[in-house]
Structures are given as structure tokens and as C-alpha cells.
Amino acid sequence: xxxxxxxxxxxxxxxxxxxxxxxxxxxxxxxxxxxxxxxxxxxxxxxxxxxxxxxxxxxxxxxxxxxxxxxxxxxxxxxxxxxxxxxxxxxxxxxxxxxxxxxxxxxxxxxxxxxxxxxxxxxxxx
Numbered sequence: 025x026x027x028x029x030x031x032x033x034x035x036x037x038x039x040x041x042x043x044x045x046x047x048x049x050x051x052x053x054x055x056x057x058x059x060x061x062x063x064x065x066x067x068x069x070x071x072x073x074x075x076x077x078x079x080x081x082x083x084x085x086x087x088x089x090x091x092x093x094x095x096x097x098x099x100x101x102x103x104x105x106x107x108x109x110x111x112x113x114x115x116x117x118x119x120x121x122x123x124x125x126x127x128x129x130x131x132x133x134x135x136x137x138x139x140x141x142x143x144x145x146x147x148x149x150x
Contacts, residue, residue: 038071038072038075041069041071042069046064046066049062054105055083056108056109056136056140060081066084067081069082082108086133089108089129093115096119096122097116097122100112109134109137112133113130
């Protein structure tokens with residue numbers, strides 16, 4: 025499979041750390057907006073972007089989803105944290121012939137993300 029890779033990494037962090045840790049309390053995944061339960065492993069990425077320190081938490085399900093796409097489309101990269109599902113859908117549309125089941129899974133994750141966002145907004149409003 026041939027791929028076209030054109031990524032703009034203009035917003036590189038001043039420093040960056042990525043590690044897998046076990047949750048001591050419940051967190052929210054920055055990709056799917058789902059809950060990361062206490063005791064569950066998740067990826068913690070922290071760094072300083074444009075003078076601001078930020079920390080992002082990604083659940084194991086999203087990590088596995090990204091790894092599965094990379095296994096089928098090696099040049100797949102997520103350029104913006106929090107945009108895994110949108111960028112996966114965009115990339116998989118180009119490779120729909122080779123990876124139709126992955127595209128279907130990405131659409132399902134997008135629906136779940138939208139439902140999680142709606143539930144979060146409803147909880148905040150209550």
C-alpha cells in the first residue's frame with residue numbers, strides 16, 4: 025500500500041513526556057471523552073505548548089484503536105491531541121478500499137464520542 029504523508033509539525037512542544045500509568049481515580053479520555061476507570065491503564069502525555077503546560081490522558085481503547093490503524097496504514101499520524109477520531113476518519117476515507125472495517129469502527133467511535141460529549145454537557149448543566 026502506498027501512502028501520502030504530508031504533516032505539519034509547526035506546534036512542537038518546548039518539552040514533552042509520554043508514559044503509561046494506572047489511574048488512581050477516574051479520569052476522562054481526551055480522545056473519545058469516555059471515562060478512564062480507577063485501576064485502568066492510560067497514556068499520560070504532558071508538555072509545554074506555546075508557553076502553557078498541558079496534560080492529556082488517553083484511554084487504552086483509543087491507544088489500541090490508533091495502533092490498529094497504524095498497523096494497516098503505517099504513515100497514519102495524529103497531528104493534534106484530541107483529534108484522533110476525526111483524523112482517523114479522514115485518513116481511512118482515503119484508504120476505504122483497503123480498510124473498510126477500520127472506517128466503520130472509526131464512525132462508531134465518532135458516534136460514541138458525540139454521545140459522551142452530550143452527556144458531559146447535560147451533567148454540567150444540571
